[in-house]
Amino acid sequence: KAGVTQTPRYLIKTRGQQVTLSCSPISGHRSVSWYQQTPGQGLQFLFEYFSETQRNKGNFPGRFSGRQFSNSRSEMNVSTLELGDSALYLCASTELAGTYEQYFGPGTRLTVT
């Protein structure tokens, strides 16, 4: 099976702009989780989607939002970008059967200038 794919891989934006990142899970995986990774804070959970519904959300401001489509693909959006939003954004998909392990995509490296 193909792995988790994320687009774009790299992105440079300026403060105040908004950005949309895309994630396609492993075929058959219906849950998609998003994480932010920074050197200072490490890996932090943003939110999780299943069947087009957000089931869980981490401690991030409302500028961070997401959605999931009927084919399980997911997008996350960050509005009014701040310098501190510069990070690697990772999505992970889960089959929701058995042991619930998560498989990560390669990430989108976002740089805010």
Add this chain to the structure above:
Amino acid sequence: QQPVQSPQAVILREGEDAVINCSSSKALYSVHWYRQKHGEAPVFLMILLKGGEQKGHEKISASFNEKKQQSSLYLTASQLSYSGTYFCGTESGAGGTSYGKLTFGQGTILTVHP
């Protein structure tokens, strides 16, 4: 609360063994272990569930002490390819009820030299 990993960094020669520990102050349902190489995605290694079920890498083993909320990852006969940052991710809700949320430790940097 973020789980605490120790040590923060390990340097090994090929063939040597290492143990990485992960400790949480919360009751855990499962512990997930990942390895991340620079510029790459975290790669799933092992999952340990409350009650003893495990699933993961053939050449890597781990333990989960449910009473102490601690897990250890055992890397034996290390290879150059083992170099990277190891993360533990913990889940407090049973059987998928954490809804995708893993809480990760700060990572342990493992370097294997020839």
